[in-house]
Amino acid sequence: MSIALEQLIQWRREFHRFPEIGWAEFWTTSRIADYLEEMGFDILMGDKIINPEFVRGRQQAVVETGLAKAIAYGAKAKWLEQMKGYTGCVAVFDTGKPGKTVALRFDIDCVNVSETTHPEHIPNQCDFASLNDGFMHACGHDAHITIGLGTAKWLAENKDKLRGKIKLVFQPAEEGVRGAAAIAASGIIDDADYFASSHISFCADTGTVISNPKNFLSTTKIDIRYQGKPAHAGAAPHLGRNALLAAAHTVTQLHAIARHGDGMTRINVGVLNAGEGRNVIPATAQLQLEVRGENKAINEYMVAQVMQIAKGIAIGFEVNYETEIMGEAVDMVNDEELVQLVEKIALQQADIKQVNADYAFNASEDATILGRRVQEQGGKAIYFILGADRTAGHHQAEFDFDETQLLTGVNIYTALLQHLLV
């Protein structure tokens, strides 16, 4: 094993310095591709790995601003051309010997957080704080990119040790659970016998691995837009079609969806924007909402109810409407074979003192879409948590993590490959 921690730290700091938001990771993808190309990988991008029909929550203005900044920061034209507007890439490594196929997924996007200027924050002390104002790797996905590159480097140097094929998936837009559906629908991991992904830190400290997090919530993020007709509110209100009123009724009806007898559900309308002026019948309204469910079927019930209500309200108020799915994730149950294997491997790492099998995740993560896709084709999947001490909670301006765990992450993934692909 020849990956040095110093190399991993250098990569992590390089990516930390220029964080990019989901669907705008043009420089990040370009840089990952530079490294992978140097290591000798075949790299797939654009519609080879993204099915545009399933792209969720990609806003053209964000993409265009991000692209301009990425070009200014040095994203390479040759990679941008291959991306065709869609970020992320997949490195394929074929050992040339018959065997199984393993897909590993690393997410690459940042969050909308402005990094603290506090002088004791290590990225400030060591001069690698975000140069992209308003954006920060405050969830640790810079660690995930780095662990992916470290695993790639090990593969390039140890190809004789394995059989079969490895696909390293560098996924865009995990935040808001927006990126995985398009990658899954491209079919790029449909031949995988095994799938693994993980998150750094989260709730676990250095020295701990959580091998079997449970309670991933299925969720769908939905926008509803109503288009009515403006009119003079005094002289001719009867000629208007009131989109604001339609939206207001939608909110109360959505919150009145009957609970599901088979398990937990959630709904939240988080944003309602409507209207233009005090004396005008409001002609436009937009709602941003999310539903969650204990499992995929219950979540799908919630989505169907939302769609039905939006349609019914539109008819009742004589307004036009459109709905758009902005993000989605499903629940996933780890396969026992992989849970056992990750536990065994984790305990062989010098700095892992403890493996906890059970932990209630109680949140959503779109790696589950990829994991379930592999499971549905007869493969096996796992999502685990790699502990790392942190200076603040995820998505906070003071967030930073224990970089020594980057090497532990690489060691766990490469050991996993050595067990699965011999």
Ligand SMILES: [Zn+2]
């Ligand atoms: Zn995250």
